[in-house]
Amino acid sequence: MIEVLQLLINGLVAGTILAVPAIGFTAIYAVLRFPNFTVASHATIGAFAGYVANTAFGFPAWAAVAVAFVVTGAAGVVNDEIVLKPLRPAGALTAAIAAVALTIVLENVIRFVWGNDLRGYDLPIRRDWQWAGIRVGPQQVENLAIAIAAMGALFLFLAFTRTGKAMRAVADNPMLAGIKGIDADRVARLVNFVGMGLAGVGGMLLGLDTSIDPLTGFRVILSVFAAAVVGGLGSIPGAVVGALTIGVAEELSLLSLAPAYKTAVGFAAILVVLTLRPRGLLGERAF
């Protein structure tokens, strides 16, 4: 029983962190209508940006996460402007293909500079907290707090600011938004900044728990897709629900599966949901 409870807690924590890049992926999908696989490489960029801020400049974890957000967001905008935006008129699938190619390009820029070695963040060593046989790491709690703060900020932004409303309007009906004078290009840049920034934060949060290398982002991409598709591709609350579902399912799978298959759980979840409820748990409405 304690074991199940422990896995449940781990799953909820992992799911909350997973929700961050999943929101990035799904938000970009909601506005630009193509699966932007570069979420993988941008998560890696975020992990490395945070790594440099943390190890070279001595930033604490939360501040390094902020650096990761800004650097990755900016990288996301630049990469989209140069590579993906000109290809979008050719169709969602052409853009998706280009995104996979771009992911390989970006991953190898990281590999060129830092190599394939595993790197760890410079963090104070803290003892796990224990209650009645349940262990929780202070870093886990800090990551959880950062993830919740990032998501809270995003919800406030989308719900109450003019720009946030413009973003939702474009996601909901681009043509109508255009008639109302919303600049679609500006919204596209914005959603790339925010979406890829969140991917970067997600990459760093995942790295804080373990270590990072050029494949950090790619390794979680299945779980990120799963979270987004299970919740309903293009739905931000869906991404959160999906991420929590996947996070808990992945941890509970440890009861009967080898740990290596954790990421396959997400894929299985995609297949089940697409078969039974093709629009995901919450449907495809953006917000």
Add this chain to the structure above:
Amino acid sequence: MEGYLVAMATFAALYALLALGLNLVWGMTGMINLGLVGFYAVGAYVSALLTKKAGWPMAVGLVAAMLAAATAGALVALVTGRLRGDYLAIITLGFSEVVRLVASNEIWLTNGTDGISGIPGPWRGQVAPATFNAIYLVLSGAAVAIVFLAMQRVRHSPYGRVLRAIRDDDQVAAVAGKRVMAFKVEAFALSAAVLGLAGALYAHYTSYIAPEGFVPLISIYIVLALTAGGTGSNAGAVVGAFLVVFFLESTRFITAGLPGLKPVQVAAVREFLIGAGLIAVLRVRPSGLLPERLPRHAPPRTPSGGR
């Protein structure tokens, strides 16, 4: 040098098979497969295991590989057939990762990341290695020729016309009374069979397979080959495959000339060039070197110029 060229030509033939397989779904039917390396891996593992562990003849291994890959392809198409193409992109990419995960972890069956070695090849060990390589080049060349002719046949047949109709607008095809779902599943399964055949041929050629040989980068090679050659054109697929192998190999020589780079950096530069190459082709010449020409009975040009 001669041995090197023969080896490269053999790889180009394997890539040509993969590109032909991809052309059937992506070029003709408009269904993307970003995880084609997964079907390639299924074919390679099935044939390798059946011939090495169960001792079956290679020909049976090849057929079994094609059947296994086709089954996997049909399942993927069944799940995603009714959904938009972007779901297919996600599912196929995910599929290939799961295949690699299984190959890495079911050690009792696949020997894990150590891979399977000593896979039999036709007349391997009975003839000199150079002769084996030459025989294999002929065999894989013949496979390319057969698949190419079969694909041309599909392309020019009424069946191929339905596939193209589905690609251009599946609702119109459905209204015309075509069972769109059945066509999609069949096309995907047939394509996966070709990918599986390529995988089996790869396994028997190199005699060694491991999960690291089936990374997503291979899928990108093939997408690049088909895009550069001309999506929708079978000749383009074959030409593109040879171009990609040539390009891959020339990056090897270019990076060898760069001074002071560590091996990992050389590898990074090469992969970078592949990705950048695909992006460049998509930007500069998205219709490829040999653009698709609609076979016979070309429809009269409309003033709006749609195809």
